[in-house]
Amino acid sequence: MDPVVISGVRVRLIPPPDVSFAQRTGPWVNDPLTRHLIGGAAYQMSLATREDFVRERLTQSFNGLYLMIEAVNLPESHVVGAIELRKTRPEHRLGEVGILIGREYWGRGYGTDAMRALCRFAFEQMDLRRISLEVMEFNIRAIRSYGRVGFVAEGRLRQDTYLEGHYYDTVVMGLLREDFERAGGGAP
Amino acid sequence: MSYDGERVSLRAIEPGDLDRYLVWVNDPEVTRWLALRYPLGREEEGAILGRLGRASSYEQVTFAVDDRVTGEHLGTVGLDDVRPEARVAELGIFLGAKERWGEGIGYDAMVTLLRFGFWEMNLRRIELSVLDGNVRAKRLYERVGFIEVGRRPGHWYKHGAPLDDFVMSIDRESFEARHGAPERIVLPGRSA
Numbered sequence: 276m277d278p279v280v281i282s283g284v285r286v287r288l289i290p291p292p293d294v295s296f297a298q299r300t301g302p303w304v305n306d307p308l309t310r311h312l313i314g315g316a317a318y319q320m321s322l323a324t325r326e327d328f329v330r331e332r333l334t335q336s337f338n339g340l341y342l343m344i345e346a347v348n349l350p351e352s353h354v355v356g357a358i359e360l361r362k363t364r365p366e367h368r369l370g371e372v373g374i375l376i377g378r379e380y381w382g383r384g385y386g387t388d389a390m391r392a393l394c395r396f397a398f399e400q401m402d403l404r405r406i407s408l409e410v411m412e413f414n415i416r417a418i419r420s421y422g423r424v425g426f427v428a429e430g431r432l433r434q435d436t437y438l439e440g441h442y443y444d445t446v447v448m449g450l451l452r453e454d455f456e457r458a459g460g461g462a463p
Numbered sequence: 464m465s466y467d468g469e470r471v472s473l474r475a476i477e478p479g480d481l482d483r484y485l486v487w488v489n490d491p492e493v494t495r496w497l498a499l500r501y502p503l504g505r506e507e508e509g510a511i512l513g514r515l516g517r518a519s520s521y522e523q524v525t526f527a528v529d530d531r532v533t534g535e536h537l538g539t540v541g542l543d544d545v546r547p548e549a550r551v552a553e554l555g556i557f558l559g560a561k562e563r564w565g566e567g568i569g570y571d572a573m574v575t576l577l578r579f580g581f582w583e584m585n586l587r588r589i590e591l592s593v594l595d596g597n598v599r600a601k602r603l604y605e606r607v608g609f610i611e612v613g614r615r616p617g618h619w620y621k622h623g624a625p626l627d628d629f630v631m632s633i634d635r636e637s638f639e640a641r642h643g644a645p646e647r648i649v650l651p652g653r654s655a
């Protein structure tokens with residue numbers, strides 16, 4: 276296997292080679308439940324739309340990271356999702372993370388491992404102090420996963436998202452470097 | 464993966480759909496009661512589909528309608544002219560697969576699109592216009608729950624004469640009274 280900059284235990288995080296990654300994301304982002312879990316309405320994204328999305332994220336830098344999550348413990352390595360670090364601000368040394376795992380790969384710890392690997396990179400290589408994320412209140416598995424990484428629930432944006440005919444709260448979670456180390460995230 | 468009803472799946476339009484649309488939009492039987500009338504070539508229709516394939520936002524949303532079981536592509540539905548202040552949109556639909564007319568596909572496509580409009584886009588009211596004489600469509604819209612709210616004399620010109628249309632409308636409350644209200648989202652699988 277090629278050397279990789281950002282690795283976890285079960286996953287490695289690698290940049291999409293090109294816009295062809297958009298072919299992989301269709302079944303994930305067009306699944307209404309998956310979309311609702313990441314706080315979006317179930318608009319259906321054509322390949323062209325998804326390619327536009329990936330194209331804007333092909334450059335990896337302090338300003339933004341967009342990486343494929345590749346599981347390394349499957350018979351063949353397999354891309355199981357994507358993770359993004361965005362809205363980074365060098366003045367405040369913070370960023371926001373977003374993650375998507377394909378429905379067929381839920382419950383295997385890939386998300387937790389990928390999140391830990393990305394946060395470690397952000398603290399150790401980018402010297403961020405704080406990483407935040409937003410998660411829908413009903414996404415209890417994600418909230419638990421983020422808690423294992425060390426994220427702390429800091430507040431609720433009350434009824435800020437409308438999905439499937441109801442309003443839901445968004446939970447805001449934050450991770451300081453010391454939260455991460457306390458949760459044991461420092462070691463790969 | 465797609466936004467599914469009971470009989471249909473709504474998905475994004477893709478370039479591979481072009482051949483079917485070319486046949487449909489140039490078929491006078493399909494376009495008889497639609498605003499469409501001019502012959503459309505491959506280049507132009509391809510450009511239109513390219514735009515519609517990216518129409519997946521509040522401003523304009525367009526879906527290809529597939530048979531949920533067989534995956535056969537049957538037509539198009541969409542919402543546009545959305546005014547965010549009033550939260551009103553205009554619905555459009557056509558089924559190009561003539562051999563499937565009369566099976567209730569249109570009914571389920573409408574209900575699924577209305578569900579999307581009310582429950583995903585948070586619209587208050589959805590309107591449509593139907594040409595005077597398009598009896599089957601008007602009856603379908605009434606079965607779905609649309610109510611006629613007005614008649615526009617000579618709003619169209621088709622088939623050699625000015626033609627009236629009816630404006631029809633449905634609000635979220637009457638949609639849910641007829642088709643059911645949504646459950647709150649619960650994550651499937653292992654519980655907390």
